[in-house]
Amino acid sequence: MVDNDIRATRRSIFRKCWDLVRAVNSIESPLLGIDELRQIGIHPIRTEVKSNESLEFQPCYFQPLDTSVLSKYPVLPGWRVYEIEEGLTYESCLAAVLEKNANEENPENEAREDQEIALEEIREWGRGLDLDLRRLDDRISSHLECHRSGIPGFGEGGALENLTPLQTRYTSTDHVHRALWMMEIGGPGVKDWRLLRNLEHPSAKLPHGIVRGILRWTVNMYGRTEFTRHVSYPLLSIWYTGPRHGRIIQSHHDGDNMVLQYSPLMSFEDTNAAPTSLFVRYGASLPIPECATSTRMRGF
Numbered sequence: 001m002v003d004n005d006i007r008a009t010r011r012s013i014f015r016k017c018w019d020l021v022r023a024v025n026s027i028e029s030p031l032l033g034i035d036e037l038r039q040i041g042i043h044p045i046r047t048e049v050k051s052n053e054s055l056e057f058q059p060c061y062f063q064p065l066d067t068s069v070l071s072k073y074p075v076l077p078g079w080r081v082y083e084i085e086e087g088l089t090y091e092s093c094l095a096a097v098l099e100k101n102a103n104e105e106n107p108e109n110e111a112r113e114d115q116e117i118a119l120e121e122i123r124e125w126g127r128g129l130d131l132d133l134r135r136l137d138d139r140i141s142s143h144l145e146c147h148r149s150g151i152p153g154f155g156e157g158g159a160l161e162n163l164t165p166l167q168t169r170y171t172s173t174d175h176v177h178r179a180l181w182m183m184e185i186g187g188p189g190v191k192d193w194r195l196l197r198n199l200e201h202p203s204a205k206l207p208h209g210i211v212r213g214i215l216r217w218t219v220n221m222y223g224r225t226e227f228t229r230h231v232s233y234p235l236l237s238i239w240y241t242g243p244r245h246g247r248i249i250q251s252h253h254d255g256d257n258m259v260l261q262y263s264p265l266m267s268f269e270d271t272n273a274a275p276t277s278l279f280v281r282y283g284a285s286l287p288i289p290e291c292a293t294s295t296r297m298r299g300f
Contacts (some may be wrong), residue, residue, distance in 0.1 A: 009231050013253050014222040016041065020214050020258055021215045030208045039205065043257040044206060048264065053278055058252045058260050061234040063288050064281035065163060076156060084244065084268055086135050129242045136268055143280040152154040164284045180216050206262065210239055214251050215258065218257035238279060244268045246275070248282055 021041040024032075045085070046055045048054045053067050067259075075081060083092045094111035097104055104110060110258050151158025214235060217249040221233045234252040241247065248263040 003229075006229060006231060009255070010222065010228075013128060013232055013255060014219065017215060017219050017253060017258065021212070023217055024212050024215060025209070027208065032206050032208055032211055036190075036207075037211070040219045042260060044260045044262060046251045046264070049278065051229050054283075055250075055261075055263055055282075059252075061250060061288055062236045062251065062282070063210070064287040065160065067277065067281070069160060069163070069281065070143070070277055073150050073160065076147045076149055079146040079148075080140045080142070081146060082135070084135055084139050084271055084274070085163070086138060088115065088122075090115050093118075093130055097142065098218050108197070125156070126244075135244065136244055136246065139268075139276065140283055141237075141281050144283050152240070159282045160280065162288050168237075170296075207241075210237070210247075211260070213237075213258065214249070218251070218253065236282065236285065238283060242266065246279055248279070276278070 004226065021265050022039055027036075037044050050056055054064050080095055083089060086092045087096065090111055093114040094107055097107045097110045097114065145159050147157050147159055151154060151160075151162055154162055214237060217235065218233055221230070232253045232255075235251040237251065239247045239249065245265050247265050250261045252259055266275045266278075268276070
């Protein structure tokens with residue numbers, strides 16, 4: 001595609017995305033129905049988890065890590081993965097005490113006291129949605145960030161997030177329920193962005209904040225001069241919802257519609273059945289260069 005064609009296609013998609021932002025901003029409902037989204041040019045597609053524990057994204061722009069990564073790269077001594085009930089169980093309180101001071105004289109008593117204080121607050125004030133979602137986010141983040149044995153190229157100091165060229169960048173934007181964390185891939189003439197995490201409220205529909213957040217970041221990318229030869233920007237989003245659920249979304253604009261491929265709303269309430277591995281593996285997923293086109297849709 002010649003430069004003039006790239007510019008024309010970029011302008012067209014940018015205008016369509018900006019029109020979608022205005023349309024979504026004009027909707028007052030916190031929940032957006034599938035038919036309602038299709039009427040304004042957003043095409044939501046529910047995807048299921050395949051037998052190989054990946055999502056049926058078509059086209060697919062992000063490949064999750066292999067299902068064996070959690071067992072292949074064990075956590076090193078001195079590092080730990082946070083519990084979903086972090087700070088509420090005796091075990092997690094004891095681990096936190098020892099993390100602060102490995103020479104604590106009576107860590108068992110200190111842990112019991114910390115646990116009782118936390119449980120007393122819940123008895124008095126009830127469970128806080130914000131804290132429950134933060135614990136869920138910390139659970140996935142600790143899997144990605146803790147040091148593990150055997151990470152290629154890092155000896156005894158690598159983490160799962162080192163297995164992807166995408167690096168975490170912290171930022172925020174207006175009119176989104178909470179802070180969005182973005183990830184960036186960089187290379188010679190190559191840049192690509194994806195959303196990583198956002199906290200939202202539960203819904204059988206798609207929450208307003210999710211749709212608006214994806215659209216606003218897509219529009220934002222068209223204003224960045226270093227991406228002027230990019231036509232569109234595929235995004236991968238991981239959203240945590242109450243009470244303790246999560247959803248993964250891959251989005252891109254195909255020239256006609258904003259396509260949102262969204263996973264089922266998955267529960268972390270039962271620790272043993274929680275989709276922790278799936279979320280961790282997508283949290284450090286790899287971009288798929290084979291999906292690049294002559295329009296440089298993904299910048300490869």
